[in-house]
Amino acid sequence: MCGMSVDVGGLLLDTVPFARTLGIVFDTVADGHAVCHVPDRPDLHNHVAGPHAGVLFTLAESASGAAVLSALGDQLSRAVPLPTTATIAYRKVALGEVRAEARLLASREEVVARLDAGERPEFDVAVELTNADGTVVSTLTVTWTLRPNRPTSP
Template identity: 75%
Template sequence: MSFDVGAFLLETVPFAKTLGIVYDKVDASVAVCRVPDRPEFRNHVAGPHAGVLFTLAESASGAVTLAAFGDQLSRATPLPTTSTIRFRKVAKGEVTAEARLLADPAEVVAQLDGGQRPEFDVAVEVRNAEGVVVTELTVTWTLRPNR
């Protein structure tokens, strides 16, 4: 896309701005973003609350989706349909999410061209400051044709 996806998401998704999500890299195949460690976002074990981890990961998945399919917004709306999250380790400190599009964008657009409502997965790994994967998320997205 020809615009700053991270800035667009911070403008249009107030909760991402509230969490202070920083979009470090966004393109049509990968998005990397992070959330700073803030005491008010911690849980009972002094790490980022599960809601923070989920929102960070889902935001990264949305960024890569928007980068890959933003040119389709005039005819379809990207929406998450399902997600699966796995908490592998207790997170501490700043966390970074890396989302990878698992579909071929041309195939997804071809399905949309064919009158279908395509679905595709985005895999996300959330890492702590040491680079250890603490959370994994898979988000299934769809491009819902605009009516």
Template identity: 70%
Template sequence: MHNHVGGPHAGVLFTLAESASGAAMLSVFGDQLERAVPLATSARVEYRKVAKGEVWAEARVLGTREEVVGTLDAGERPVFEVGVDVRNGDGEVVCVVNVTWTLRPHRR
């Protein structure tokens, strides 16, 4: 799973970040699953430096719960971002990923 320069492969870093974004999304909107399906629709990634050693991810929903749930309450499909920092063992940010999510209301 390592690349040609000895760090984790870019795909590994992206998969970690996308998974963390889903965990953050569910921590804020998990109670909405009975009425909507969460879907990642796009992602933007920025690799900043070669990661060495262990890596970990920290994700946060950008925007407010009130805006997203309010849009869903209005019968519309909310779109929101989740920002993720992937860090190495020293805490340095090695990769930044923004994942765009939507909550698609269940069809009746």
């Protein structure tokens, strides 16, 4: 994060309690890229003994948020990152521990330039979810925006 040493995964788990509830673990987060996983827990299963679709979505959305924060976290003083749309494809039945890998599809410079120009930038993050054996079980595209903070009145 531009020379800042911030534990993005820790920050996300502190600010998004639901991610903590699911037991999401952040493995690596840096430069618009994030990898995290959710342990296999029976209380998170669906009717076919794999993680529920809501678990998969939350894992992927959390990875995308961490990727955004790793690239744009230094902009938090002037804008709040928010997901606007997400498209998920469930490709195979997920079983066991599931891993999410997210990467920002826009350059940091492009997003900051649009913010500097007074725009509300929108940009995509691609996420791939895999089983322990590396099989792709779901893919997502999450569109994020940076909503500029309203100026505070004196």
